[in-house]
Amino acid sequence: MSTRALPPFDPRDPLGIDDLLSDEDRAIRDAVRQWAADRVLPHVAEWYERGELPVIRELARELGALGALGMQLDGYGCAGATAVQYGLACLELEAADSGIRSLVSVQGSLAMYAIHRFGSEEQRQRWLPEMASGQVIGCFGLTEPDHGSDPSGMRTHARRDGGDWVLTGRKMWITNGSVAGVAVVWAQTDEGIRGFVVPADSPGFSAPEIRHKWSLRASVTSELVLDDVRLPADALLPEAIGLRGPLSCLSHARYGIVWGSMGAARTCFEAALDYAGAREQFGRPIAGFQLTQAKLADMAVELHKGILLAHHLGRRMDAGRLRPEQVSFGKLNNVREAIEICRAARTVMGANGISLEYPVMRHATNLESVLTYEGTVEMHQLVLGKALTGLDAFR
The missing domain is CATH 1.10.540.10 (Acyl-CoA dehydrogenase/oxidase, N-terminal domain)
Structure with missing residues (x-):
C-alpha cells in the first residue's frame, strides 16, 4: 500500500x-x-x-x-x-x-x-x-412568437424573386439581436427550411429590443422583424436543408450550457460556503450547524457531479462520439440541478440571499431562462424518453 x-x-x-x-x-x-x-x-x-x-x-x-x-x-x-x-x-x-x-x-x-x-x-x-475578433456581433433567428419548441411550424417565409430571395416574418427572444451586424435566419421555403445570412443593414430588417425582463437582464434580447428583406442568391446557406441545420446548431449551443450552468451553480455554492463560515447565530458560525452542513454537502455533491458529467461529454465531443441525446442528458440534469443549488444557497444566506450585494438571486433568476432556452425540460425529457424506449411521444 x-x-x-x-x-x-x-x-x-x-x-x-x-x-x-x-x-x-x-x-x-x-x-x-x-x-x-x-x-x-x-x-x-x-x-x-x-x-x-x-x-x-x-x-x-x-x-x-x-x-x-x-x-x-x-x-x-x-x-x-x-x-x-x-x-x-x-x-x-x-x-x-x-x-x-x-x-x-x-x-x-x-x-x-x-x-x-x-x-x-x-x-x-x-x-x-x-x-x-468581436468586430461584428451575430445573432441566430429561429424561435418565433408562436413557435418555440416546434420550429417546424415557423411562419417566416423566403420566396424566390428572380435571382434574389425575399424574406418575411418575425423572430422572438433573440440574444444579441439589436446589436448584431449579421443574423442567421431560418425560414420556410418551397424547398423546405433553409438558412440565410442576413446583414443587419438590409432594407426591411429591424431588431427592436425586448424590455421588462426579470431574467438575463445583463443581456441584449430582441425581436427580429423581416419586412420583405431582399437578399442575393448567395445569402443562402448552401449546406443546410431542413431542420437538421438549425437543430445541429442548437445541440452545439446546449453543450456550452451543460458547462455554463455549473459555473452559475459554483458561484452560488461558494457564496453560501463563505457566508456560512462568516455568519454567526447562537454564538457560532452557521456553518457549524448540522442542517447547514447538510445543505452544503448536497450542493457540493450535485455541483461536482455536474462538472464531471460536463467533462465526460466534452471528451466524447472531442473524440467525435457525442450524440444529441447525450447533450440533452447533460442540459436537462445540469441546469435543473444548478437551479436547486442556487435555491439552497439562498436559504443558507437568509434574507441577504435576495440582495444584489450577493450573486445568488441574480444567478437563480438567470437560470430560469437557461432552463427554457435551447430546449425546455419537457423537450429534453422527451428526447431521452424516445432514446430510451424507441417511441416518439412528441406527437
Whole structure:
C-alpha cells in the first residue's frame, strides 16, 4: 500500500477534478476567469439592476482578443480549441453571469457555427474573421412568437424573386439581436427550411429590443422583424436543408450550457460556503450547524457531479462520439440541478440571499431562462424518453 501523502482536501474541488485538466486547459480557464473578474464582476450587479448591457460591443471585442468567440472552430481567426476548453470557458463566463455566456454562445455556437458548418467558403471568409475578433456581433433567428419548441411550424417565409430571395416574418427572444451586424435566419421555403445570412443593414430588417425582463437582464434580447428583406442568391446557406441545420446548431449551443450552468451553480455554492463560515447565530458560525452542513454537502455533491458529467461529454465531443441525446442528458440534469443549488444557497444566506450585494438571486433568476432556452425540460425529457424506449411521444 502506498505511503505517499495524500493531497489536502479542497472544499472548492472536493473530487480533485482539476487533475483531469492539462496545463493548456488550466491556462485557458484561468485567462477567462481573470477576464471575467476584471471586466464583468465589478459591474454586473449594476447592469442587471438597470436591465442592460451597455458595453456589449466593447466586451465582444475583448472576448475576441481573448480568443473566446467561436473558439471551438478551426480557421478564419478562430482559436481551434478543444470542446473541453470551450466548456471551461463557458463555465467561467457563466460563473460571472449567464448573460455574458449567452453572448459568447450565440456568437460562437449558433451564428458562427452555422456559417462555419453550413456556409459557402465566400460566406466564411466574409463573416467569420470579423466575428471571431468581436468586430461584428451575430445573432441566430429561429424561435418565433408562436413557435418555440416546434420550429417546424415557423411562419417566416423566403420566396424566390428572380435571382434574389425575399424574406418575411418575425423572430422572438433573440440574444444579441439589436446589436448584431449579421443574423442567421431560418425560414420556410418551397424547398423546405433553409438558412440565410442576413446583414443587419438590409432594407426591411429591424431588431427592436425586448424590455421588462426579470431574467438575463445583463443581456441584449430582441425581436427580429423581416419586412420583405431582399437578399442575393448567395445569402443562402448552401449546406443546410431542413431542420437538421438549425437543430445541429442548437445541440452545439446546449453543450456550452451543460458547462455554463455549473459555473452559475459554483458561484452560488461558494457564496453560501463563505457566508456560512462568516455568519454567526447562537454564538457560532452557521456553518457549524448540522442542517447547514447538510445543505452544503448536497450542493457540493450535485455541483461536482455536474462538472464531471460536463467533462465526460466534452471528451466524447472531442473524440467525435457525442450524440444529441447525450447533450440533452447533460442540459436537462445540469441546469435543473444548478437551479436547486442556487435555491439552497439562498436559504443558507437568509434574507441577504435576495440582495444584489450577493450573486445568488441574480444567478437563480438567470437560470430560469437557461432552463427554457435551447430546449425546455419537457423537450429534453422527451428526447431521452424516445432514446430510451424507441417511441416518439412528441406527437
